[in-house]
Amino acid sequence: MDISFIINHLGEDRDKHDGSVNPPIYQTSNFAVKSVDEFRNRIQHEFESPFYTRGHNPTVAVLRKKIAALEGTEDALIFSSGSGAIAAAVMNVVKEGDHVVCVEKPYGWTNFLLNTLLVQYGVTTTMVDGRDAENYRKAIQPNTKLFFMESPNTMTFELQDIAAVCKIAKENNIVTILDNSYCSPLFQQPAAYGVDMICHSATKYISGHSDVVGGIVCGSTERMKSIFKSEFMCLGANISPHDAAMLLKGLRTMPIRVEQSARTAAKVAFYLEYHNKVKKLHWPFSNAFPQKELAKRQMKSGGGLMSIELDVEDYNQVDTFCNSLRYFLMATSWGGFESLIFPIAAFSKDKASHTHHLPWNLVRLYIGLEEPELLIRDLDQALEKI
Numbered sequence: 001m002d003i004s005f006i007i008n009h010l011g012e013d014r015d016k017h018d019g020s021v022n023p024p025i026y027q028t029s030n031f032a033v034k035s036v037d038e039f040r041n042r043i044q045h046e047f048e049s050p051f052y053t054r055g056h057n058p059t060v061a062v063l064r065k066k067i068a069a070l071e072g073t074e075d076a077l078i079f080s081s082g083s084g085a086i087a088a089a090v091m092n093v094v095k096e097g098d099h100v101v102c103v104e105k106p107y108g109w110t111n112f113l114l115n116t117l118l119v120q121y122g123v124t125t126t127m128v129d130g131r132d133a134e135n136y137r138k139a140i141q142p143n144t145k146l147f148f149m150e151s152p153n154t155m156t157f158e159l160q161d162i163a164a165v166c167k168i169a170k171e172n173n174i175v176t177i178l179d180n181s182y183c184s185p186l187f188q189q190p191a192a193y194g195v196d197m198i199c200h201s202a203t204k205y206i207s208g209h210s211d212v213v214g215g216i217v218c219g220s221t222e223r224m225k226s227i228f229k230s231e232f233m234c235l236g237a238n239i240s241p242h243d244a245a246m247l248l249k250g251l252r253t254m255p256i257r258v259e260q261s262a263r264t265a266a267k268v269a270f271y272l273e274y275h276n277k278v279k280k281l282h283w284p285f286s287n288a289f290p291q292k293e294l295a296k297r298q299m300k301s302g303g304g305l306m307s308i309e310l311d312v313e314d315y316n317q318v319d320t321f322c323n324s325l326r327y328f329l330m331a332t333s334w335g336g337f338e339s340l341i342f343p344i345a346a347f348s349k350d351k352a353s354h355t356h357h358l359p360w361n362l363v364r365l366y367i368g369l370e371e372p373e374l375l376i377r378d379l380d381q382a383l384e385k386i
């Protein structure tokens with residue numbers, strides 16, 4: 001299906017709403033019916049029709065249709081955060097006594113879910129270096145039910161060969177989940193490689209305006225129904241109709257924004273790669289990236305996130321670099337209009353107290369929608385200060 005058709009027209013049902021070009025925001029918790037028969041019908045079909053907004057809401061349903069089409073899956077569920085979406089997808093697959101194989105260095109709360117929270121419920125996880133798909137096979141135990149991927153991750157961008165990991169999973173009857181937030185559905189379509197469930201932090205590229213927190217799980221109708229009648233309805237991490245409308249608004253311009261962010265990122269990466277104060281650049285489409293071939297095979301482009309290891313001796317110099325930037329805002333998250341920096345040095349005070357698994361001199365950059373020349377000039381003057 002054509003991407004521009006999906007984003008601009010699919011699922012809108014405009015005739016039902018006086019031709020309203022945007023779907024109305026159904027700001028209601030409840031939907032009343034006229035007969036017991038209708039009540040009976042609605043209560044039995046909450047997955048596909050409006051009855052109570054924790055389950056189904058017509059505004060949210062438009063987003064569901066579009067996102068599923070963009071990812072090439074049968075359906076999707078929209079959550080109030082990416083973490084809520086990931087937790088629901090994982091919990092739908094595993095139960096007490098089960099085992100998960102997960103890629104190293106996933107998003108922080110994914111790591112917490114697998115290695116702390118679910119441990120309390122008798123689920124165990126083996127973390128593997130996902131750069132070699134065979135590591136997934138080697139970690140399989142008789143009780144392994146799930147392979148979790150995040151390709152690439154959002155700090156140092158190691159990739160998994162998605163097709164290869166899925167093949168091993170299928171041979172062993174193991175479900176696969178992939179966090180596709182970095183790429184958005186535009187730069188990578190994991191369902192085409194056989195991934196069962198695809199998760200997103202919609203907070204990032206899908207919203208694109210740093211004004212909504214949201215999450216998504218995509219997959220088969222069967223799997224979405226299974227999540228719906230359990231984790232989705234019970235944990236209640238549903239998105240509000242208003243926030244769903246905000247995500248729809250973000251989605252309208254997603255191709256333009258994401259491509260602009262990626263184009264500028266390529267220019268910034270090229271500048272940083274050859275700068276003498278930069279010890280190492282991490283960006284999947286850079287010349288020196290070890291998995292560049294795989295990146296070009298399974299991704300359409302590098303995204304707006306990258307990291308640099310500064311060529312510095314102490315913490316003060318990291319601080320000086322970051323504090324000197326004028327146009328990059330210092331914050332977490334990413335995917336909006338504004339360029340950002342995120343220093344790993346913020347996790348500790350000095351080298352001696354540094355226990356984070358990432359290098360203390362690593363600074364993550366998110367490239368937003370400012371002009372590339374402006375950002376490069378800003379980086380240039382800040383790098384000059386160290």
Ligand SMILES: *Cc1c(COP(=O)(O)O)cnc(C)c1O
Nearest residue numbers: 081082083107154181201203214
């Ligand atoms: C931000 C992020 C999440 C969590 O999403 P929230 O919307 O913040 O809950 C999960 N995975 C990745 C890769 C992210 O960047």
